[in-house]
Amino acid sequence: MVGRFDERFIEEIKGRLRPSDVIGKTVKLRKQGREYVGLSPFNKEKTPSFFVNDEKGQFFDFSSGKTGDIITFLQETERLSFAEAVEKLAAEAGLALPAADPRGAEVEKKRQGLADWLELAAQWFEAELKRPVGRDARAYLEKRGLPEKEWARFRLGFSPSGRTALKDYLVTKGARPAELVEAGLLIAPEDGGAPYDRFRDRIIFPILDARGRVVSFGGRAMDPNARAKYLNGPETVVFHKGNNLYGLSEARKILAAAPTGDEPPLVVVEGYMDVIACQRAGIPSVAPMGTALTEEQMEVLWRHHPEPTLCFDGDRAGRQAAGRAIDRALPLLKPGKSFKFALVEGGKDPDDVLREQGPAALKSQLEKTTPFAEALFVRERDLEPLDTPERRTALKVRLRKLAATIADPDLAQAYKEDLLGRFEQLWPTQQPVYTVGAAGRELSRHRWAKKGALAGASPETKQAAQDLKASPRPLAAALAVAALHDPSLIDNSIELVGARGFGDERLDAIAQALVQIRYETDEAEFDGVVRRLRSRGVSQELIAKLERDARRAGVSAPFLDATAARDRVRALWSQAFELLMKLEALERAVASAVGDMARDPSAAAALINLKAERDHLRKLVNSDWAGEAHDKPVLPH
Template structure:
């Protein structure tokens, strides 16, 4: 073979399976797939399906499955090379030049693969010989009966430095080839190579075609230096590409396609060999990484088989670290229809424990109880540190926004920002007795949050209005945004700041997080602040008018009210004023609003803590600072000197 993996993947990426297969089989679209009559058997009802997203066909009547290359081999009796050449011409790709060195390397890999297959059969036989008694007892204790050993090709390596080596050399193998295959170790001092796996239960590791490329070994000696040992990187085996159990998992997935949606089980990623085996015995398609965090290549391989594989890692610290690394690596790659879900072990039990103690139904039920990727991300950032200070709460907000910003797909990134913001708001939602006060400070006691709860946004409607000391539900005939703006009189100082920010988004860009968190110092302006924040997240350019956007959102009337009550003598609203000075003055005014809001929030937190002399002094200092800022605002001290 002269076609390397890169060439074949590029070839398959250029051609849609439905186009290739459609030249032979009449296909009809059914959801995400195409259906037609089997080209391999005679049938009256379609049982042949093609999936462009996953790049394969599957025939339930004959059990045949494959890609566009194998389809041509099956239907037109072409050789592999002939099928590739036919498809390359169709895709407009030039065939790679014949490389003698590459041909020799391919021949060597093929030869190594033959020795790996022979080694696998030898390990299997050793498990059933007298020397494998301890290993057999261990497998029985773990709930894996002898009837299942052959399915997963489980074996045993005796505690002998040259047992496998002697067997393979007697069959014609060269020690150097066995070192290259990873089954022998060549000492650094130049001594004779010896067996890598000794006194271990052996788990063969296969590639996506079912070919053995390496081994994993579980030590029988409890004092062994490494409990689990994987083979090294070789010409056959690359840890970052291969997933243990993938070949068997694909077969289960394909068999499950005929099941109803409620009967289908998720594609699961677990941590160990025995967990993979337990899941697959319960008819759950499962795989595991090779002792490392999931790589981008492994994620791509998973998404080719399932749009939302489930990650099920152990509940210990190592499992949590693995989950966190998977979150960080997956974030930039997420797209609509391409994500992960998370399943947390119940009671610290891994899938192998659950199957052995509770049975297959319980295991499938546990693995079906999942949480979305966005929830796992939010909970990770939420639990990173105590959220007992304004700084830490702001830190959480920044981490959530930064995480969402790493998603390459812009639409999905914005959807994550919106979702994470709502979860953040709900986390700090709290009810306060009594109506909101008009005029008692510029932070509203909650930094632009009505009654200390969620921002008054189009999503939550604000929860009604206050009349005669009682809350009344929102008027169903009036949109929540307009209602929020009409009730009460807007503070002129806040209106001036809001109007300048709307007309000059470039000024507000440096304060985007505060605009969403604090608003403009008046709870009635929160819808405008929220919409401005969304516009800044959408990367609107500096000085882009937002009035058309606000009008489409039903905010024309509130904006008109802001223009009416805004203090017209604010220098930053005067078009004749120096632009640089206007921007600096607006920033100073808005920073005062932020400081008031944060100080009032800090005061609110102190009221719920134990009273000490230090806390009383801090409370007085905060109150004094708030009073100074409010006096400066009321007396227009911020811009008297500027006029």
């Protein structure tokens, strides 16, 4: 007897095994962009139509329409049960199976029994919708623009008004009323009376888990005077509202079928009909079950999409739901894991837009999104009028505190800078110019380059600024050159490189091109990388100049040593990259503090401390930070 495999154990297996490795043992795969392609294992074919995407953790076979994860693949190709497939993959991943115990086996047996009754109930509800008793429900669905041909896809059903109609049917199939109460299908009166049907005179929406198994139901009342318009099943051994999302199994199919490079958004909406509307339009969509989005549901969403779109109604309740989602998500945000917000126009919901304007209009509206940081700032800005210094200061304090709640320190710092930058833009003022030393080195590189801060400066200061504007930092150039020769150096920092480049805006084009190359190919030869860069508009002259700028780094860039061991090169490169990221953040913080001091002289002490920390890091970046002299040859041209 195999103990029950919980979701955490399943995810651990998937986290250790790449689908392309598992499936590649059966199907001959070749890399094609960000996916792997091969001949279908389910049908005979000459042209490959079988795709494996490691990022999505899915395979998709166009010839048969089959899709799924590595567990599904073994079930389909080797005719294994779910438990057998999990056992085999666990062994391959080097994971010990959860210990089997009599109590756990008994619980699993009970879960399976309840699941069987839930499935049978779903089939009965579907049949009732098509019978004479479901006439009004059918008319309602047609009126809502949901034709009969779509009902089976979403397994829609109907529960008659009889007090024990479902109970009577399932009892004839061998069910015990107590089991049906445990499954959430019946209600047991507190006075000890006979259990009766929970769902009566309602359109039924089956709630499925991620693998498409019925775990509960939602019901929409046909009676306009019903006490509850929508009714969800209760918490049970099988169903936990805070962990499940309505529509997830269908949304996963849509995501898996999306072509490479054209991944659709994963949209979170408020109601069953909105989910159905989005999915009919080809938009993967889910909804929480009448509760605020939980932390567990957010983690589920991020397993399927790096930046889901939250679409709430524009009314007061919708704004409150969005606010609760912001507060719950903020501490959980990580690099590459966030949310966007979308608002359907005209006070409508997605179901209204689909019926009135069609799929194209719905897609267009859901593509107009607001980044998380902007949504957070707007919420705080609009809490109260900002007509006094006290209220403006209160807003600034709130923004700092909110940024500090983010667990990831780098992201917390980035949010602080972003939110305070938005704050400054509410009351733009002319900032004073601060210079350092006879050569007039800039307080903020961006202020010299973008704010016209050179007015009235000495010729030496202007020349120093022009030199900086013409060339990147030597160490930043050296980082980029090393990555050109070995693009795999950026793999552990690829999200940061994509978002912040190499710590110098003049290198952004090269950084973005390298990130795209790493996503598309395993190209490692310098000449091949250069060809790909040139195809993206990065000229040979720019690359040659970059090589010259890198040599100015001298002993500060030991990772350019052509004789060094590869592991050491990778470690030194990562160390230098981290230093530059810290320096970039400090320079932005100093620039922000200068603005603070212009309005509040008491901020001078903070500015002095920030400048001291920045100057120390500048010296470290420009010194032999690896602690050794280098007279070894640099990477070959």
